Each structure stands twice: as C-alpha cells, then as structure tokens.
Amino acid sequence: MSQIKSLPDLKKKREELKTGLINAIESKNQVQVKVAMATCGIASGAKPIMEFFMEQLEKRNIPAVVTQTGCMGYCYAEPTVEVKLPGQDPVVYGFVDLKRADQIIEKYIKTGELVDGIIPVNYETIDSKE
Numbered sequence: 001m002s003q004i005k006s007l008p009d010l011k012k013k014r015e016e017l018k019t020g021l022i023n024a025i026e027s028k029n030q031v032q033v034k035v036a037m038a039t040c041g042i043a044s045g046a047k048p049i050m051e052f053f054m055e056q057l058e059k060r061n062i063p064a065v066v067t068q069t070g071c072m073g074y075c076y077a078e079p080t081v082e083v084k085l086p087g088q089d090p091v092v093y094g095f096v097d098l099k100r101a102d103q104i105i106e107k108y109i110k111t112g113e114l115v116d117g118i119i120p121v122n123y124e125t126i127d128s129k130e
Helices: 007-027 039-043 046-059 098-111
Strands: 031-036 064-069 081-084 091-093
Touching: 031 039, 031 046, 039 046, 046 064, 046 098, 081 098, 091 098
Parallel strands: 031 064
Antiparallel strands: 031 081, 081 091
C-alpha cells in the first residue's frame, strides 16, 4: 500500500475508495439508506431510526446498505433519511419516525411508491463542487 504524502495523494485515494464502494453497492443492486447523524439529527432521534432500518431491512431480506452521514442541511426536519434505490436518484425524507420508516420500507423500498415527507434536495455534495 502506497503512502499518502500530499493532499493530491489523499484525494486520489479517497476517489479510489469511493469508486470501489459505489461499484460494490451497485453491482449487488442494493438499496442505499443514509441517516443524517449530525448533532441535530441525533438530538431528534436519528439513532433509533438508523437501528430500525438496519434491523428491519435485514429481517425483511432486503439487500441494503445503511450508513450514517453528516448534516444534510435540513435541521428543521430531523431526523432525515436519504434513500437511493438502484438506478434511481436519491429521495430525502424528513421528520422520519418509526412509523414513517416502516412506510418507507414497505411502500417506497419494496414497491417504489413514494411516501409523504419528501424534502426537495437543495444541497450539493463535495464532489459537485470540485
């Protein structure tokens, strides 16, 4: 493994790892669920929501990757969850409680039917700024 000695080396390594992770997830046609776990999300109850998604997706045999992410900029709507179905753009849901999390799994993830609580995406990722 090569050593990282500069910022360009770090950026290159980051891109390699990110590309590898994205390819691994997409090659398995997995659902991606990101739960915002910044301070506002945690204070609003995001931890039990993340645990619910992890447990229920596994229990329901739905191939998925559940990860935490930082602030998505929707502090007023925490807990927020971004769901990306294979081959589709991500959808962000706000005010996610256990009932809405269950609806997201049963309706959106299983059948593609949208659920109330969608927040229009108005943020840019770091990648889009490069």
